[in-house]
Amino acid sequence: MTLLRSEHLCKTYPNGTQALNQINFSVEEGEFLVVIGLSGSGKSTLLRCINQLHPVSSGAIHFEQQRLDQLQGRALRQQRSRIGMIFQQFNLIPRKSVLTNVLAGALASTPIWKSLLGLYSKEQREQALAYLRIVGLEHKAYVRADNLSGGQQQRVAIARALMQNPKILLADEPVASLDPSTSHSVMKYLQKINRELGVTVICNLHFLSLVRTYASRVLALKDGKIVYQGAPEDIDEQWFTTIYGEEAVEVSIN
Amino acid sequence: MENTMITKQPLAEAMPVKRYQASIKAWCMDVLLWSYSFLVLYKLGYQSWWLDLRHVDFFWSEPLYSLLVGGLVASVLSYTKASVGKACYGLIAFDEGRSLFRTASVRLGLLFLLLTFIAGLQISQVSMREFFSDSGLAGAQRIFTALLNPNFAIFEDALFAAVETVYMAFIATALAIPVAFVLAFFAARNLMKNSALSFAIYAVLRFLMNLTRSIEPLVWAIIFSVWVGIGPFSGMLALFLHSVASLTKLYSEQIEAIQDGPVEAMTATGAHPIQVIWYGVVPQVVLPYLSYTIYRWDINVRMATVIGLVGGGGIGTMLMQYQGLARWNDVGMLVIVIAAIVWLMDYASAKIRAHLK
Structure with missing residues (x-):
């Protein structure tokens, strides 16, 4: 198709x-x-x-x-x-945890006020962790994204794109x-x-x-x-x- | 894509029209410089110094005559190499091998500078005789003796006034933060350039902020002391307004310097523009914002002491009162307290900002 x-x-x-x-x-x-x-x-x-x-x-x-x-x-x-997207320079949000970065992929399906306060549902968090597992970075969920290596950052970016369910x-x-x-x-x-x-x-x-x-x-x-x-x-x-x-x-x- | 070579051409060999425009501008510059010099020479050199007149009258015909003479000289010199304007607009090819100080135009420029320097000394009434006169030295001795023997009886009052100043500065900064935070997004070129309407908002806001900033807090304090009465409130309002304008500028410059990547990534996820700003822009600017804000508080404490002089409350108002009564021992105490506070704020803010990097 x-x-x-x-x-x-x-x-x-x-x-x-x-x-x-x-x-x-x-x-x-x-x-x-x-x-x-x-x-x-x-x-x-x-x-x-x-x-x-x-x-x-x-x-x-x-x-x-x-x-x-x-x-x-x-x-x-x-x-x-x-439509998910990943970039040459990874384009992760600096100073934020890996998990927050992955959850940012769900912004479009989260009410604005909730996203401003960082109130993601339990399902969304579990889903984010599941996608991190797929790219093999579950253990890095609470690490700051800018502390990861280039390859790891790109995998976080992939997890973020997956979070959009693209x-x-x-x-x-x-x-x-x-x-x-x-x-x-x-x-x-x-x-x-x-x-x-x-x-x-x-x-x-x-x-x-x-x-x-x-x-x-x-x-x-x-x-x-x-x-x-x-x-x-x-x-x-x-x-x-x-x-x-x-x-x-x-x-x-x- | 077409590959075009762009080489920077010296104007001396550039297109005739450009050259023509530049030589007119150069001539205008020369006329202004020469008329200025003649006017200064006539008023300060001839009337004030040579004739030693106590009171020098001013007639509007004088600058007109200098303009005439200046125009003549500039026109004649425009055929030679002794022209500052031509040098500035690149119409004279400099000889690389020769020292710049041997070039006629550079020497002429230095001469104008020297004239201004001497005129400045004259106008500021700089006088070594006054500085070292007997009565002057006696006065200096009197005030320094008093300042160095501060009156500790008013220490408590001074401390309370100082606390008022610090709090006043703090609340002015704290109230300015949310206002500047919101305004900064509208004053950031990279966020506002996309449509004509948003760019108009950007331009108007920038203009208003520049205007507010260009008026000293001291003047704002005078305005507000008439509005809400003499006291800390008027001082706080003055500092608040000035802080909003300054922080908006600093914040928006920070927004303009962010990396586009996270913004692009957030837009690509289908996020709402507000979410894009919150997730793509804000994390990149929080730390510099904090740093600027603490620095601003530091500045506000320093300014608050000065603002008190015109009735903005706090320790400055106290200083003004004792100074009016010529109670120099009390003034000495206040100066010590002010210096201590300013030093403390400076130290604390530097420490905090160093840790924020």
């Missing part, structure tokens, strides 16, 4: 940069879609246009039966809460700030929630070796346009130079 569809999506920033140009693709439920491309090719913009962190310039984003680009206010927040998880270069072994650990957790919890994943990545290991399908962007769509095994030498340019050399991450 098609979960997400982008039609003629264009994005031009106020400074005149055209980041996305006529992007057409669709995502099936349960896919692990990886978006690759050089820095500045529009990967991050694409993810941010899906959940409307950046408003689109023209075109449409269909999510289930809704047109996300036409939603505003409460309706938009409701749909956003069904249909889709957007991952914006989730391992670009991590070392190789931690990268694999974080990618394995993403794979786990994709396979075991059935959450569809759209992930931006840099390393082709990671793409081949984890992606079920690949989308390549260049200068804001889609230049390749297909299976990860089919990216050969020729496609590689098309996507990354003549001078690129493939490096792998083990």
Whole structure:
């Protein structure tokens, strides 16, 4: 079943940069879609246009039966809460405990006054601890989030996204700030929630070796346009130079 | 994306229109500098010092004449390299190998500065003769003897007045915190730039806060002492108003300096804007807020002693009364108490702020 569809999506920033140009693709439920491309090719913009962190310039984003680009206010927040997102810089709330950070994923379903006072229900707390168990950080629940290592912080971010009970998880270069072994650990957790919890994943990545290991399908962007769509095994030498340019050399991450 | 090279071009080789504008600005600057110098030379150098006139009359024709003379000199010099304006607007290419002090425009600039310095000495009536005169030294001896022999009989009164001052400063700070906390969000550019309406609110608020801050608490105390009567309440109101303006500025600058990441992450979870601010912004600013607030209390205690001088209550009012009666032994006691409090607050606030980092 098609979960997400982008039609003629264009994005031009106020400074005149055209980041996305006529992007057409669709995502099936349960896919692990990886978006690759050089820095500045529009990967991050694409993810941010899906959940409307950046408003689109023209075109449409269909999510289930809704047109996300036409939603505003409460309706938009409701749909956003069904789309989790993790970031390259983890973006956890500093000086707050891991548990508070995970509970922040439930903000959309918590009344404002309760969330200001930190009054989460018992079920929400148990759920948060359960998601921390999934990412293997249950014992760190009461530690300050900024005291964790990079890989651990990204796992907390994953737990926070899971707290939203999302249909889709957007991952914006989730391992670009991590070392190789931690990268694999974080990618394995993403794979786990994709396979075991059935959450569809759209992930931006840099390393082709990671793409081949984890992606079920690949989308390549260049200068804001889609230049390749297909299976990860089919990216050969020729496609590689098309996507990354003549001078690129493939490096792998083990 | 197009790769454009941006190189900074010296104005000496820049476009003719830009160069034309710059030379007009440079000329205006030279005219002002020269007319100022002529006016100062004429009034202070010629009339006040050379003719030694007791009372120097002022006519509006004088600045007009200096403007004329200044304009002439500046126009003539604009064809040479001896022009401060041209140097400031980058119309003169500096010779890298030569010392700056050998350049005509720099020497000229220093000359203007020297003139201002001498004029300043003259206007401030700086006089070593007064400072070391016999009657002057005798007066100094009298007041220092009295100050160094403080009257301990009024120690209790001084202490109570000091306590009043500290409490007054505390309540002014405490009441200012919630007001500044709320206003700071509306005065933070990064939160308000998104729509025209919110940006208008931002601009108006910034303007009002700058206006409030630019009026000294001393002046506010005078205004409020007429409004609510002389006493600690008027002093408290003055400090409160000034604290709101200052804290709003400091708080909002802190908000402007936060990392966008947590804000973006909270928005992505579908949180309400209020929740985004509470979870994405507030945790990043609490500690600096606390630090600023304690520092502000410290400042308020110091200001409260001064504000008392104009009827804002506390130890300052007491100081003013004894000073009016020339009871220097009592004043000596008060000065000691004030110094002790200010030192104590300074020490405590520095300690607390060091631990907050």
